Amino acid sequence: MKAKDDLSGHLLAGGLDGRHVPVAVIGGGQAGLAASYCLSAAKVEHVVLERHRIGFEWSERRWDSFSLVTPNYQCLLPGHEYAAGDPDGFMVRDEIVDYLRDYRHRFDPPLHEGVDVTRLGHDGHRFTLTTNRGRFFASQVVVATGAYHRPRIPRFAERLPGSIIQIHSADYKNPRQLPEGATLVVGTGQSGAQIAEDLHLAGRTVHLATGNAPRVARFYRGRDCMTWLDEIGHYTKGITEFADQEATRHKVNHYVTGRDGGRDLDLRAFARDGMHLYGRLADITGPVAHFADDLRSNLDGADAVMEGIKDLIDAHIEREHLDQPTEERYTPVWEPGHHVPTQVDLTRSGITSVIWCTGFDADYRWVDLPVFDGRGYPAHHRGVTSRPGLYVLGLPWQWTWGSGRFRGVGEDARYLTEQIVRATQSTRRVA
Incomplete structure (x- = not known):
């Protein structure tokens, strides 16, 4: 469907300046598009x-071999459920971008690309939006910019020798962009584990500083583990069903990969095959990296979570009397020695580059409204903030595990649309 000339494409100069709109959605990623559809x-x-433009975050802030870790059939954007030929596969980066752009063309949203909202405030009567294309007003606003805004890099990175190239995972594309020599990858969340594998498969020497991220098996007892968890009901559990909601909301994702049809990411197997593993990176002094003595506990902890998920699956199979093949449990293929190095001279080890896979910080400094907790994170219930008419969408665990993913953002968008319609009707009755 062809986009409307006056509502999509790049914004004509002054197109919104001085105008008032009933609802402004800030962010045109999967969350913003889902909100617009609803x-x-x-x-x-x-x-x-x-x-920027539709698909920018996926095309510009993901590496070349990137793929989803959730099966394609779990891509459930409202009105745009995955319908291609590989429902149990995993879309790669360019396919994800195409999926979003096809969504945009399917329902022709009133989209303005290239519009940067630099301040969101309230004048006592309505929301004010200051942008690079002018200032305008809205009765209600949905902030659909997610929570991964500013790459997080520890301050001690400043002490690395200038001869060592440093990049964040958001800027990593492929092994060819790095200088010759070994690479230190810091962090073992999804990005760290997958980038370490990408370098390892390319024949590069990899040093990996581990963390306490958990892992999950790709397949177990004949099915994808995420399909099992979906069937068990894990993805529809609301955040209020967990005892420690804040810890749940901010915990690190399990590492696994959808690459080449999907497989486990086993750091022990990487070490067996020549990768150098350490504990958490604690400090840097000149060319020397200092690691915590926690490699064994990091590996054991990740494996314990994986096996715990298998316990849930086993219990579900038994409870439902399902006829599924049995499978042996995981046996560690490598164990750390008694003297895992806690200090490494990067120069002597031939390390010429460092990739910081240390996550992102939320950055809402442009939102000039008192709706944040002590860490600068939006305080909300199911996306509804304490400021009437202001909503957030696309946050991790906004309501369920899938809230920040293609799996569940649509349900959150539908819920917020109900709140927006209700508020609009209430305002009309008062008027």
Whole structure:
């Protein structure tokens, strides 16, 4: 479907300047598009503002071999469920970008690309949005920018010798962009484990500083583990069902990969095959990296989580009397020695580059409204903040595990649309 000339594409100069819109959606990623689809279905007039272009985060901040870790059939954007030929496969980076751009063309959202909202405030009567294309107003606002804004790099990175190239995972593309020599990868969340594997498969020498991220098996007893968890109901559990909601909301994701049809990521196997593993990177003094003495506990902890998930699957199979093949449990293929190095001279070890796979910080400094907790994170219930008319969408564990993913963002968008319609009707009754 062809986009409307006055609502999509790049914003014409002054196109929104001075205008008032009923609803402004900030962010044109999967969350913003899902919100727009639901608002359009409810016949709510709105605009969607995207700083860059559709698919930018996926195309520019993911590496070349990147793929989803959730099966394709779990891509459930409203009105755009995955319908291609490989439901149990894993879309690669360019396919994800195409999936989002196809979504945009399917329902023709009122999208303005290239619009950077630099301040969101309230004048006592309505929300004010200051942008690079002018200032305008809205009765209600959905902030759909996610929570991964600013690459997080520890301050001691400043002490690395200038001869060592440093990049964040957001800027990593492929092994060819790095200088000759070994690479230190810091962090073993999804990005760290997958990038370490990418370098390892390319024949590069990899040193890996581990963390306490858990892992999950790709397949168990004949099915993908994420399919099992979906069937068990794990993905539909609301955040309020967990005893420690804040810890749940901010915990690190399990590492696994969808690459080449999907497989486990086993750090022990990497070490067996020549990768150098250490504990958590604690400090840097000149060319010397200092590691915590926790490699064994990091590996054991990740394996314990994986086996615990298998316990859940076993219990589900038994409870439902399912006829599934049995499978032997994991046996460690490598164990750390008694003297794992806690100090490594990077220069002498031939390390010429460091990749910081240390996550992202949320950056809402442009939102000039008192709706944040002590860490600068939006305080909300199911995306509804304490400021009437202000909502957030696309956050990790906003309501369920899938909230920040293609799996569950649509349900959150539908819920917020109901709140927006209800608020609009209430305002009309008062008027």
